Amino acid sequence: MKENKIELKIQALVDGELTESEAEQMRECMDNDVRLQILYAQLIQTKDLISKHEMSRILPESGDFYWTKIAQEIGGVEPANQGSNNSLVIKWLFRRLAPLLGIATIVLLITLQQPSVPDLGIEFKSDHELELLDDDIEVMTFNSIDDSISIVWLDYSMDLQKDYMELWLD
């Protein structure tokens, strides 16, 4: 833990973030420790490499304005934390109200489905039964849409000539 602190201080020394006295103190520490000297040399080397090879980035606006925007965005996140309290309330309400809303929806659907179908004056009867005793006779059926006439056409010829004669001789 202590070593980690010293390493961080060396990093700060490399970055020029220490006060003069702190820097002097760190140099004294490094004089007595080869490992710290190596670390310091590596960090200096790395810093040099980065500074030489880092691509320069041009800000789209002035530096102040750029950072102000970042600060505003960070500020915008905070209200979201406040909003989380509201969302908890909404969630709690939803948990309580969801079953009630579900029941109300089912009741509404049942109520809406119950009204009788508008009477269009058309009756559909489906109690027609047909029994054919001779398989050789083909049958066709016709029912009018209002069931006012149902016709069974049999492929069966009936000679009505004699009946005709009687009728027309009357």
Add this chain to the structure above:
Amino acid sequence: MMEILSKYSLGKFFVFVAIWLFVVSGVASGKADSIEISASLVVGTSKEKKGSKKVSDPIRKRLSKVFKWRNYYKLSVKQLSIPDDKTKTTKLSKKAFIKVNNRKNGKISVSLFSGAKMLIQKSQTLRTGSYMVLAGDSKGDSAWFIVISKTN
């Protein structure tokens, strides 16, 4: 005294009305148990036969909508009054006859026979003003139709 008499006669009157209603309802229900059926043998033809008995306009219109023939003549008409659960038979032509069974609540079952051979049995609820038709070919350019309707 008058009050007692009036009360007594009023009581008698109500008893009389009750008996009368009971009898009338019994008669009415007795009548409702029978179904009145009209069965006609009809020939459909393209030829016109003057002086022949034409079918009624409702039947002609309904048949003309379905079949090619324009002229429909009655060969025979039979009226049947059939009590509930009873069957009646009627002859419509030399060979053809029908058996009609009253299956209650307006439902009938019609069996068509040609000679001794039963051809078909059709059952349905028949409303007043609706028709059950059994039909088939006949000799020449004509067809036979048995038109059954409820008349009560």
